[in-house]
Amino acid sequence: MLKIDQLELGPIQTNCYIISDNQKNCLIFDPGEESAKIKALVKKKSLTPLAILLTHAHFDHIGAVDDIREYYSVPVYLHHLEKDWLSRPNLNGSGKYAEVPDYRIKDADVLLTDQKTLQIDSFEMDLFHTPGHSPGSVSYSFGKEGFAIVGDTIFRGSIGRTDLIEGSEKKLLQSIQESLLTLSEHMILYPGHGPETTPAQEKKSNPFLVGL
Template sequence: MLKIDQLELGPIQTNCYIISDDQKNCLIFDPGEESKKIEALVKKKNLKPIAILLTHAHFDHIGAVDDIRERYSVPVYLHHLEKDWLSRPNLNGSGKYATLPDYRMKDADVLLTDEKTLEIGSFKMDIFHTPGHSPGSVSFSFGKEGFAIVGDVIFRGSIGRTDLIDGSEKRLLQSIEESILPLPKHMILYPGHGPETTPDQELNSNPFLKVFKQ
C-alpha cells in the first residue's frame, strides 16, 4: 500500500506530494520550492527518491526541481508540450512578476508524449493529458490505490486559472469532463493547491461544473 505525504511549499503554498512504497522508495510530485523541507521529510521517513514528476511547469511547481534532482540524482518527468518551460521565465510565469526571480531549471530528463500507463520502480500509474490550465498539464491516476495527482486542473470548489500562456477555459472543462469526472466517484483527487476532493464532490458542488449536470 502506498503512503502519501504532503508539503505546502513556496509563496503560493503549492502542494508537493511524496508517495512512497513499502520498500521506502518514493516519487516526488511538484517540488515547487523550499528543497530543504523536502529533504527533511525524506530523511525523517528514511525514504529513497527515484523520480520527480511534474503535473506542469509553472514556476510555483518547479522551484526546487534542480536542487532535488541533483541531491538525489533522479530523473525529472514532464509533458513534451512544456519541454522549454523549465528554462524560460516568460513561459513558466516567473517572468510575469517583478517580485520573483527568473526561474531557470535544467531540461527534463524524460518527456511524456502519450496517455499511457507509466511504471517507475514498483509504482504504476495512468497518465492523462489534461490541458487547459497549461498546454502540457497531466494528471497521474493510481487507480488501485484510489487516488490521483491532478495538479492545477481542478480544486475543491474551483478549477485552474486559464489566463496564463496557452490557457483555455473551454479546453480545461473538456479535460475535466473527459479525464477527471469519469474517474471512480470517490477517488481522492490531490490538487496543486488546497485540500483534496473527489470527482463526485466536485460534480455536485463545484459551480464551474454545473454545465455537466444539465
C-alpha cells in the same frame, strides 16, 4: 499500499506530494520550492527518491527541481509540450511578476508524449493529458490505490486559472469532463493548491462543473 505525504511549499503554498511504497522508495511530485523541507521529510521517513514528476511547468511547481534532482540523482518527468518552459521565465510564468525571481531550470530528463500508463519500479500510474491550465498539464492516477495527483486542473470548488500562456477554459473544462470526472466518484483528487476533493463532490457543488 502507498503512503502520501503533503508539503505546502513556497509563497503560493504549492502542494508537493511524496508518494512512498512499502520498500520506502518514493516519487516526488511538484517540488515547488523549499528543497530543505523535502529533504527533511525524506530523511525523517528513510525514503529513497526514484524520480520527480511534474504536473506542469509553472514556476510555483518547479522551484526546487534542480536541487532535488541533483541531490538524489533522479530523473525529472514532464510533458513534451512544456519541454522549453522550465528554462524560460516568459513561459513558466516567473517573468510575469516583478516580485518573483526568474526561474531557469535544467531540461527534463524524460518527456511524456502519448503514454497512457507509466511504471517506475513498483509505482504504476495511468496518465491523463489534461490541458487547459497549461498545454502540457498531466494528471497521474493511481487507480488501484484510489487517488490521483491532478496539479492545477481542478481544485475543491474551483478550477485552474486559464489566463496564463496557452491557457484555455474550454480545453480545461473538456479535460476535467473527459478525464477527471470519469474516474471513480470517490477517487481522491490531490490538487496543486488547497485540500483534496473527489469527482462526486465536484460534480455536486463545483460552480464551474455543475451541469457538465
